[in-house]
Amino acid sequence: MLFKELILKKRLGKELTKNEINWFISNLTSNHLSEGQIASLAMAICLKGMTFEERVQLTLAMKNSGKTLSWDLPGPIIDKHSTGGVGDTVSLILAPVLAACGAYVPMISGRGLGHTGGTLDKFDSIPGYNTSPNEALLRRVVSKVGCAIIGQTNELAPADKRLYAIRDVTGTVESIDLITASILSKKLAAGLEGLVIDVKFGNGAFMQDFNEASNLAKSLVTVSNESGCKTTALVTDMNQPLSQSIGNSLEVLAAIDILKGSSKDYRLLEISKSLGVSILCSSNICKNKKEAQSLISSVLSSGKAAEKFSQMVGELGGAKDFFEKPKNYLTPSNIQKNICCKKSGYVKKINTKNLGNILILLGGGRQKVEDDIDFSVGMKLLIELGTYVEKNQPICTLYARDQESFNIAEKEIIESFEIGESEENFNKKMIVEHFE
Ligand code: URA
DSSP: OOHHHHHHHHHTTOOOOHHHHHHHHHHHHTTOSOHHHHHHHHHHHHHHOOOHHHHHHHHHHHHTTSOOOOOOOSSOBEEEEEOOOSSOOHHHHHHHHHHHTTOBEEEEEOOOBTTBOOHHHHHHTSTTOOSSOOHHHHHHHHHHHSEEEEEOOSSSOHHHHHHHHHHHTTTOOOOHHHHHHHHHHHHHHTTOSEEEEEEEESTTSSOOSHHHHHHHHHHHHHHHHHTTOEEEEEEEEOSSOSSSEESHHHHHHHHHHHHHTOOOOHHHHHHHHHHHHHHHHHTTSSSSHHHHHHHHHHHHHTSHHHHHHHHHHHHTTSOTTTTTOGGGTSOOOSEEEEEEOSSOEEEEEEOHHHHHHHHHHHTSSOSSTTOOOOTTOEEEESOOTTOEEOTTOEEEEEEESSHHHHHHHHHHHHHHEEEESSOOOOOOOSEEEEEO
16 A cells, blocks of 8 residues: 555545554554655645544554553543643642542643643652653552552553654644544553543633534544543633643642642632542442532542542652642742732633743743743732722732743733723633533
């Protein structure tokens, strides 16, 4: 078979067979295809789309392109995934909560992508925490503690690694077919039995449009279920940051506050709980929503979830008392100052993507792949959509490494909040759709 004929077939909008898809993926990982050829097929898929059968085949071929894990543990192997947002600290809360509920969570996470934060970068802010343990350590921590949050290894779904890197620079990321196969190949390779996916929409998400996000959620749920992993998805609002805290160390502290029960970050808590309820029911740990809600509340209030977080950090190389005294270990930023509003009125709109980009400007994210991250920088928001603010009232505490970056970020932050004269009726519903 000539690869150019396969590209042509998809360019004409025809369906690829299972053998053709398998052949593409095996040649992709054995480096027999040039970047140009891979990018051309990715572009043809973006433009012409795939049938449901093709999507499933692509996902399975990518999953099987490397090692797949299997587990023999006395509880369900489950996980959560988010399509990416700003101030999205849910994984840090939910993994230990689910472990405390009796599940096992081998959570393979990513670094920041575009303006969105990455779970792995947040864990890298914890001194000593090993985000790339070998398989033996991963297995030990998952079986002993119940959860381990780590980065993708070279062995799991290597086809995605190459294809994703090429898509990233060839304008072929935004395809429901390719995103579905990319996300699920990694999750399925980790040997999951159950998965809940938080599909974000709004001005801080990759899919700004609700209908697009909803189609992606449907695709992820149907393909994953067809591939043998019980999956549900919530479509959730990202028209403002999920947590009040944005920035790696600040988000670790925000998650710890929730696990300690001392947080007012109610949106972060609500989404974390709702995702937890969905997967506790779908993986049959709980019989119904009510039982799942009360189990989550009890592992939070008893400190059982907090203990799991603390044990996970300790087992993966962090200090044993990190959870109790995180501020003893996290480096504070050089500058911490409030930013004030320039006029009175109601918060009408928050440019969430811009807040994610400001974190990158502050040094808390990467502008180039090889950039180091300053974990200490970020912002803590003091207002949300609909809040009434007086002129000169503080709207945010900004954590910066120097005065120059503080000044740049201050201007950008003020511009990210649209203040209007009249009060608006916001739809406060954070979870807009639930796919099972
Ligand atoms: N996240 C992934 O892992 N893959 C995509 O294609 C998009 C987001």
